Amino acid sequence: MRINHYNSIQSYPYKKQTSDLQQEKSQLLYKKDEIQISDEAKKLLSSSKFEQDRAEKVSELKSRIKNGTYQIDSSKTAQTILNFWREF
Numbered sequence: 001m002r003i004n005h006y007n008s009i010q011s012y013p014y015k016k017q018t019s020d021l022q023q024e025k026s027q028l029l030y031k032k033d034e035i036q037i038s039d040e041a042k043k044l045l046s047s048s049k050f051e052q053d054r055a056e057k058v059s060e061l062k063s064r065i066k067n068g069t070y071q072i073d074s075s076k077t078a079q080t081i082l083n084f085w086r087e088f
Contacts, residue, residue: 037045044050064070 061070
């Protein structure tokens with residue numbers, strides 16, 4: 001029976017498995033979110049009517065806020081929130 005000196009062992013079979021697991025964990029930690037938009041949705045978003053309507057609405061709201069004439073209807077806001085939660 002031959003017994004090797006404890007310093008003569010160069011590699012440990014479990015060390016490689018541990019390093020592989022650590023590598024997989026680090027890859028999971030740094031995984032980034034992705035979003036995929038269908039071609040149909042892209043067409044809808046890029047339509048000029050949508051962009052034009054949105055730009056007009058935003059400019060109108062900005063001018064109303066700047067003039068101090070923008071009023072928030074709290075009952076309409078509350079009703080919208082309630083309707084949203086009722087759908088779930």
